[in-house]
Amino acid sequence: MVRPKQKEQHPDLENAIKEVARSQMIENGSASLSLRAIARALKITAPAIYNYFPSRDDLVTALIVDAYNSLGDALRLSQASLQKASDGERVFASARAYRNWALAHPEEYNLIFGTPIPNYHAPMEITGPAAAGNMSVLIGVLHNAWQDGVLKTEGVLRSTPNMIQAWINKFGYEGDPVVVQFAMASWSQIHGMLSLEINGHFAAVPDDVDVDDFFEVEIRAMLTRMGLEGE
Amino acid sequence: MVRPKQKEQHPDLENAIKEVARSQMIENGSASLSLRAIARALKITAPAIYNYFPSRDDLVTALIVDAYNSLGDALRLSQASLQKASDGERVFASARAYRNWALAHPEEYNLIFGTPIPNYHAPMEITGPAAAGNMSVLIGVLHNAWQDGVLKTEGVLRSTPNMIQAWINKFGYEGDPVVVQFAMASWSQIHGMLSLEINGHFAAVPDDVDVDDFFEVEIRAMLTRMGLEGE
DNA sequence: TGTACATCAGTGAACGCGCGTTCACTGATGTAC
DNA sequence: TGTACATCAGTGAACGCGCGTTCACTGATGTAC
Numbered sequence: 001m002v003r004p005k006q007k008e009q010h011p012d013l014e015n016a017i018k019e020v021a022r023s024q025m026i027e028n029g030s031a032s033l034s035l036r037a038i039a040r041a042l043k044i045t046a047p048a049i050y051n052y053f054p055s056r057d058d059l060v061t062a063l064i065v066d067a068y069n070s071l072g073d074a075l076r077l078s079q080a081s082l083q084k085a086s087d088g089e090r091v092f093a094s095a096r097a098y099r100n101w102a103l104a105h106p107e108e109y110n111l112i113f114g115t116p117i118p119n120y121h122a123p124m125e126i127t128g129p130a131a132a133g134n135m136s137v138l139i140g141v142l143h144n145a146w147q148d149g150v151l152k153t154e155g156v157l158r159s160t161p162n163m164i165q166a167w168i169n170k171f172g173y174e175g176d177p178v179v180v181q182f183a184m185a186s187w188s189q190i191h192g193m194l195s196l197e198i199n200g201h202f203a204a205v206p207d208d209v210d211v212d213d214f215f216e217v218e219i220r221a222m223l224t225r226m227g228l229e230g231e
Numbered sequence: 232m233v234r235p236k237q238k239e240q241h242p243d244l245e246n247a248i249k250e251v252a253r254s255q256m257i258e259n260g261s262a263s264l265s266l267r268a269i270a271r272a273l274k275i276t277a278p279a280i281y282n283y284f285p286s287r288d289d290l291v292t293a294l295i296v297d298a299y300n301s302l303g304d305a306l307r308l309s310q311a312s313l314q315k316a317s318d319g320e321r322v323f324a325s326a327r328a329y330r331n332w333a334l335a336h337p338e339e340y341n342l343i344f345g346t347p348i349p350n351y352h353a354p355m356e357i358t359g360p361a362a363a364g365n366m367s368v369l370i371g372v373l374h375n376a377w378q379d380g381v382l383k384t385e386g387v388l389r390s391t392p393n394m395i396q397a398w399i400n401k402f403g404y405e406g407d408p409v410v411v412q413f414a415m416a417s418w419s420q421i422h423g424m425l426s427l428e429i430n431g432h433f434a435a436v437p438d439d440v441d442v443d444d445f446f447e448v449e450i451r452a453m454l455t456r457m458g459l460e461g462e
Numbered sequence: 463t464g465t466a467c468a469t470c471a472g473t474g475a476a477c478g479c480g481c482g483t484t485c486a487c488t489g490a491t492g493t494a495c
Numbered sequence: 496t497g498t499a500c501a502t503c504a505g506t507g508a509a510c511g512c513g514c515g516t517t518c519a520c521t522g523a524t525g526t527a528c
Contacts, residue, residue, distance in 0.1 A: 031262040032349035114346035118263035192423020210393040
């Protein structure tokens with residue numbers, strides 16, 4: 001067999017590897033990601049991948065970081081076009097962007113937030129900041145609302161500092177801790193709905209169900225709680 | 232090597248297999264469950280397992296059903312001792328029971344609600360009813376509150392029927408659909424917090440964080456929304 | 463009570479498979495002259 | 496412009512491993528007489 005010309009079939013093999021890895025995660029789940037299967041799909045041999053990633057785990061880490069950044073981009077993009085919008089609209093937009101990203105990239109969403117991959121341990125010094133970056137977008141939006149004085153901070157049940165303060169100590173935030181609390185709460189709620197939706201727990205037949213409206217209603221209720229009515 | 236006396240080392244091998252499977256899931260994650268590893272731990276040979284489970288998938292299915300039932304037992308147990316409690320207290324108790332079960336059985340929780348195991352497809356006719364059974368406990372608690380007339384049903388944002396009605400059509404419920412909506416919403420919120428907590432997303436150092444109070448506050452806010460104040 | 467026998471849970475070898483990773487290599491490419 | 500050469504991306508064989516599953520078997524057990 002004639003050897004194919006180098007760099008012609010795959011002008012950017014590193015990204016091609018990640019692309020194929022992503023599409024194989026969609027088919028078989030992220031836990032069964034295989035270097036040999038990726039190589040087969042790209043019509044190269046498995047050892048060639050080692051020119052780009054030192055090991056399978058490094059490829060997984062790269063995919064995780066990409067996923068965090070991709071989600072972060074989507075969140076930031078949702079805010080970019082809303083300079084004149086109300087704070088409530090901004091929160092709503094970020095929630096929708098979060099969901100739309102997750103629905104468009106379910107396997108990457110599970111890769112980040114789902115059951116950890118067996119025998120893989122994410123290096124916290126790499127994935128930690130990437131994760132916190134996304135959290136910061138949500139906190140930022142709520143922080144704006146707080147600065148605008150529209151966030152409901154009085155008569156609100158507050159967590160004792162445990163978890164909230166731990167986050168602040170680690171990643172830093174100057175402002176009312178209730179902003180972080182609300183961010184965590186909103187995140188939890190959004191994640192809960194998405195996790196159940198993506199993995200088909202809202203109905204016996206996964207494709208049978210339209211969750212859009214349920215999501216909208218729940219986000220609206222969340223906004224009400226935070227004093228950010230309407231849109 | 233002398234053959235060990237049958238039925239002496241493992242008087243109930245079927246359950247021993249499931250026990251070992253559960254403990255191996257805790258160590259390595261449910262996705263890497265292996266018949267050979269289970270056999271090794273039990274000091275039997277792998278084919279012996281086939282006397283109890285026709286295939287690996289059937290073992291997984293049995294574990295899933297067990298997990299659903301175990302969770303369901305915990306939920307029902309939380310209600311059994313509360314005959315004279317308020318509706319709010321009952322909802323609170325079920326939420327706490329849900330969380331306590333999940334924290335005590337994180338890998339089983341992920342097995343049920345986390346990323347699906349690669350190359351395994353749950354038979355819906357078996358796992359569907361098991362899942363719905365647990366949902367019914369939560370619906371039942373809220374249904375009681377509704378019958379008592381304390382559930383907030385006026386001025387509440389309601390989902391258009393899509394998803395809620397699909398559930399009702401499938402599993403049946405006679406009463407205000409808002410009860411099912413609230414059940415789904417509460418479930419989502421609880422699941423969101425637990426999924427993030429169990430998989431270590433609330434802090435860079437998983438064991439560093441006490442989520443108890445955060446959980447309590449969020450459940451309280453949820454109760455407020457549903458009109459089920461106090462405890 | 464003692465003996466012959468059927469049962470069937472568990473064995474051990476084997477099947478075909480896919481995996482991550484290593485290694486010496488090769489040959490297309492781009493560069494230096 | 497043409498030629499010699501260094502580079503290094505990708506190859507192909509091999510490593511040791513674990514997996515689910517099948518199969519004919521064996522021998523401890525409990526039962527029937």
